[in-house]
Amino acid sequence: MSHARRERILALAALGRGVLARLAVLREVSTLLGEVILAIGRLLRGKARFDRADAWAVVQASGAGALGVVSLVNLLVGAILAFVGAVQLLKFGAGQFVADLVSIATVREMAAVITAVVLSGRTGAAFAARIATMQGNEEVDALKTLGVSPVEFLVLPRVLALTLMTPLLYAYACAVGLLGGWAVSAGMLDLSSHLYWSRSADALAGTHFVLGAGKSLAFGFLVAFAGCFHGLRAGRNAAAVGEATTRAVVSGIVGVIVIDAVFALCAYALDV
Structure with a gap:
């Protein structure tokens, strides 16, 4: 040969x-x-069959525990959108349209995507690390021995918690992002608060919120599922936890971008 x-x-x-x-x-x-x-x-x-107290702790960690980082990131993203938009719009004497730009971009795209990326790096990684550690300590095998389904006991509470909390965080992120855009508009463009908020309200429609909320539901499920999936697939050695966490974060972020692209194509096809 x-x-x-x-x-x-x-x-x-x-x-x-x-x-x-x-x-x-x-x-x-x-x-x-x-x-x-x-x-x-x-x-x-x-x-x-799952621990209600543990499920409630997951809800608190996934929701209220993420408010700080979600607030900071979305506030800065809203401010950046307003700043970049203002630089270009001022060249055409259309600075007042910054409010339209920030409101539509935040509600349709940025709030849901940025929040999902933050949750992937924070909550999805935590899910993967926790379950991978239990896998290494043979706690998952112990659950099976006791006749308890690991999917019901470990995966179900986390998937439901993050799926339900992500739309709430999305709504909060929309408000914070618009607030960041208002701060830049008022400081850089001398745009009155009344004009900014009235233009934002006029630019937005119910379909924008429905689209963003639908995305956030899908993103929440994906991030939680990715974290639990890679946690359950983790090996039994010391490096397995880190590897599972890395895979969960990467697959979560990539999945969020892919799903967002699918939503964008569907919205275009349906003229939403």
Whole structure:
């Protein structure tokens, strides 16, 4: 066998192994997703088994615990949008349209996306680290031995908590982002508060909020699912926790961008 032919065979073998590995991951994702859906069904029938106190702690950590960083990031993003927009709009004598720019961009896109990215780096990473640590300590195996489903006990509370809290954080992020835009508009453009808020209200429509809220629901589910998925897939060694956390954050952020692109295409097709 020639060297060139051997190299081609090795390359094809490596490609095949890569494809099989991706298919295996896809199968694991589909399996966990199905188990989560079944667990939600059992919860609705009152048959799900999980610690209510732990679920409430997850809700607090996912919601109120994230207010500080969500406030800071969205305030700065709103201010940056207003500043960059003002620099360009002032060239055409249209500085008053900064309010329209900030309000639409914040409500339709930035508040949901930025909040989801923050939650991926904060809450999604925490979910992955917690479950990966339990995996390493064989606590997940102990739950199975006791007849308790790890999906119901660990995954379900986290997925529901973040899915329900993300739209609330999105609404809060919209208000904070508009406040950041108002601060720059008032300071840089001498735009009156009444004009800024009235133009913002006129520019926004109910469909903008529906689109943003729908995105935030999908983002919350994705971030929580990614964190739990990689936590459950973690190995038993010391490096497994860090690897699971890194994978959860990266896959969460990439997934958020992909879903946002899908929403953008759907909104364009539906003329929303």
